[in-house]
Amino acid sequence: MIRREGIINTLIFLSLPAVAGAALLLDEPFTITLATRAAILALAAVGLNLALGLGGLVSLGHAAFFGIGGYAMGILASHAQSYVPLIDTWIVIEGTKSMPVIWLVAVIASAFAALAIGALSLRTSGVYFIMITLAFGQMFYYFAISWPAYGGEDGLSIYVRNDFPGLNTLVPIQFFGLVFTILALVLWAMGRLAASPFGLALNAARQNAERVETVGLTPFRLRLVAFVISGAITGLAGALFADLNRFVSPSMFSWQMSGEFIVFIVLGGIGRLFGPVAGACLFVVLEHMLSGVSEFWLIYVGAILLLVVLFARGGLIGTLAGRAVAHD
Amino acid sequence: MTDPLLHIEGLSKSFGALKATDDVTLSLKPGEIHALIGPNGAGKSTLIKQVAGALVPDAGTVWLNGRDVTKLPTAARARAGLGRTFQISSLAMEYTVLQNAVLGALGARGSVWRFLGNVMRDKALRGTAERALARVGLMEQALVRTSELSHGQRRLLEVAVALTLEPDVFLMDEPMAGLGADGSRRMTGFLDDLRSRAPILLVEHDMDAVFALADRISVLVYGKIIATGTADEIRANPEVRSAYLGEEIVI
Numbered sequence: 121m122i123r124r125e126g127i128i129n130t131l132i133f134l135s136l137p138a139v140a141g142a143a144l145l146l147d148e149p150f151t152i153t154l155a156t157r158a159a160i161l162a163l164a165a166v167g168l169n170l171a172l173g174l175g176g177l178v179s180l181g182h183a184a185f186f187g188i189g190g191y192a193m194g195i196l197a198s199h200a201q202s203y204v205p206l207i208d209t210w211i212v213i214e215g216t217k218s219m220p221v222i223w224l225v226a227v228i229a230s231a232f233a234a235l236a237i238g239a240l241s242l243r244t245s246g247v248y249f250i251m252i253t254l255a256f257g258q259m260f261y262y263f264a265i266s267w268p269a270y271g272g273e274d275g276l277s278i279y280v281r282n283d284f285p286g287l288n289t290l291v292p293i294q295f296f297g298l299v300f301t302i303l304a305l306v307l308w309a310m311g312r313l314a315a316s317p318f319g320l321a322l323n324a325a326r327q328n329a330e331r332v333e334t335v336g337l338t339p340f341r342l343r344l345v346a347f348v349i350s351g352a353i354t355g356l357a358g359a360l361f362a363d364l365n366r367f368v369s370p371s372m373f374s375w376q377m378s379g380e381f382i383v384f385i386v387l388g389g390i391g392r393l394f395g396p397v398a399g400a401c402l403f404v405v406l407e408h409m410l411s412g413v414s415e416f417w418l419i420y421v422g423a424i425l426l427l428v429v430l431f432a433r434g435g436l437i438g439t440l441a442g443r444a445v446a447h448d
Numbered sequence: 449m450t451d452p453l454l455h456i457e458g459l460s461k462s463f464g465a466l467k468a469t470d471d472v473t474l475s476l477k478p479g480e481i482h483a484l485i486g487p488n489g490a491g492k493s494t495l496i497k498q499v500a501g502a503l504v505p506d507a508g509t510v511w512l513n514g515r516d517v518t519k520l521p522t523a524a525r526a527r528a529g530l531g532r533t534f535q536i537s538s539l540a541m542e543y544t545v546l547q548n549a550v551l552g553a554l555g556a557r558g559s560v561w562r563f564l565g566n567v568m569r570d571k572a573l574r575g576t577a578e579r580a581l582a583r584v585g586l587m588e589q590a591l592v593r594t595s596e597l598s599h600g601q602r603r604l605l606e607v608a609v610a611l612t613l614e615p616d617v618f619l620m621d622e623p624m625a626g627l628g629a630d631g632s633r634r635m636t637g638f639l640d641d642l643r644s645r646a647p648i649l650l651v652e653h654d655m656d657a658v659f660a661l662a663d664r665i666s667v668l669v670y671g672k673i674i675a676t677g678t679a680d681e682i683r684a685n686p687e688v689r690s691a692y693l694g695e696e697i698v699i
């Protein structure tokens with residue numbers, strides 16, 4: 121069974137470069153962009169899956185980190201393109217078009233936000249936790265709308281995609297390759313993390329917090345660290361998403377965005393390493409196919425989600441691979 | 449060294465008008481099994497919870513190893529040397545038996561901030577876990593999901609996880625419950641050996657086990673300790689006979 125899940129994971133994972141590669145041969149750059157979009161959304165949900173799947177923390181505020189990552193890119197790149205320093209007092213900080221620098225800033229900023237939000241909201245649980253994370257997400261949303269310096273409601277356009285050493289990031293397949301590599305590295309790290317001492321304890325705290333305390337570990341600390349890593353990954357995805365669109369707007373902070381991440385995870389399979397990847401790919405495919413058919417295409421997604429929740433609790437991967445097998 | 453490892457002084461806890469723990473003082477000395485008996489609802493589990501840190505007492509102090517731990521949360525008390533088993537098994541049900549035991553070993557080691565290495569391939573942790581499982585006779589079930597264990601096996605796993613902690617003091621709430629006659633006898637033999645490693649504050653309904661094991665017995669009725677003494681003293685105590693042991697239990 122564990123073999124079967126491995127094969128399915130590999131197939132789902134390789135479908136992304138397969139689609140992108142085929143699109144390259146057929147000269148369909150839009151399809152490459154679609155695959156890139158799926159990979160970035162998958163990355164955001166992989167981040168959330170650490171908190172939600174492994175930690176049992178149903179955060180409805182992960183758009184906060186996605187948006188922070190997006191605005192980290194937007195703010196740095198907009199200063200670079202206007203040649204106005206970001207900070208111009210006794211020290212001068214310029215904007216930048218360098219992706220690695222932007223990613224670093226996005227990861228650090230969203231990690232700090234996750235630390236603050238987590239430290240406050242992890243004192244609650246259940247529906248209160250969902251509501252508090254939602255409230256924090258909305259705070260960022262309204263702040264972004266009412267902050268005129270960076271476009272307010274209209275958002276910010278970046279004219280040229282940011283730079284990565286040795287690549288021409290404006291070539292769709294090159295940007296896809298970069299995104300896919302990051303997704304692969306993060307998935308590898310998440311797989312290791314799930315099997316690590318930290319992962320064992322975090323997952324145990326989701327199952328039974330009392331048990332974890334009784335062996336001398338503190339669930340709150342485990343969850344907070346998980347929340348910070350989780351937020352940082354989703355923040356990184358936000359920076360990539362902004363670069364894909366060359367545009368950031370407050371909608372990246374919206375609660376619908378947070379909801380979509382949860383939908384990806386549920387569609388793909390909660391707590392499964394590749395669940396968010398499967399879910400995000402499925403979502404992007406459905407979005408692409410159905411949004412042409414009807415402007416109310418989300419109704420169909422809703423119906424599919426309902427079927428998954430009612431009849432296929434393990435999501436796509438769970439249905440294909442059977443029940444998760446406890447590791448040796 | 450006869451200083452008690454665990455000392456409880458003047459502990460009180462009320463639920464509304466109900467005094468579940470009423471000015472309880474008791475101690476646990478190195479090498480002993482101190483049994484806590486009393487009718488259902490006497491407040492035994494409530495007392496255990498306050499010692500373990502799951503419930504905050506209204507008044508009184510808990511000393512562990514000479515240190516006042518009354519204000520410490522559960523995890524800190526575990527790190528300070530307390531190994532607890534629950535009346536109703538409390539385990540990570542999706543995990544295998546071995547994973548639960550490794551979790552205990554991990555807690556005892558305290559180095560949980562490792563994010564990459566595979567915890568199940570950590571030889572030291574695994575060794576500790578497997579030794580504990582072997583001691584309670586659960587090695588054959590090591591790779592079974594905990595949710596698939598029988599009730600009695602879960603009790604044994606709780607004890608095994610407590611063993612991985614190598615605590616200074618064991619707190620056990622009805623470890624024989626649901627084990628059956630055979631299981632009870634084996635557990636009795638096992639606890640008999642265990643006391644040399646660390647003393648046990650033992651809540652137990654199985655009177656055969658209690659009288660076979662206990663160096664001292666305290667009788668709790670309506671939250672109050674009405675008598676403490678050796679098995680013979682408790683058997684002979686008229687107050688205990690009328691308040692608790694009654695006719696239905698033949699001593």
Ligand SMILES: Nc1ncnc2c1ncn2[C@@H]1O[C@H](COP(=O)(O)OP(=O)(O)O)[C@@H](O)[C@H]1O
Pocket residue numbers: 463466468486487488489490491492493494495
């Ligand atoms: N959280 C609680 N709230 C209110 N009453 C409680 C609570 N926990 C226990 N009690 C009551 O306290 C008394 C002692 O319970 P308990 O300690 O479980 O008894 P024992 O373990 O000796 O059977 C019982 O009357 C029980 O109903």
Ligand SMILES: [Mg+2]
Pocket residue numbers: 492493494535
């Ligand atoms: Mg009880």
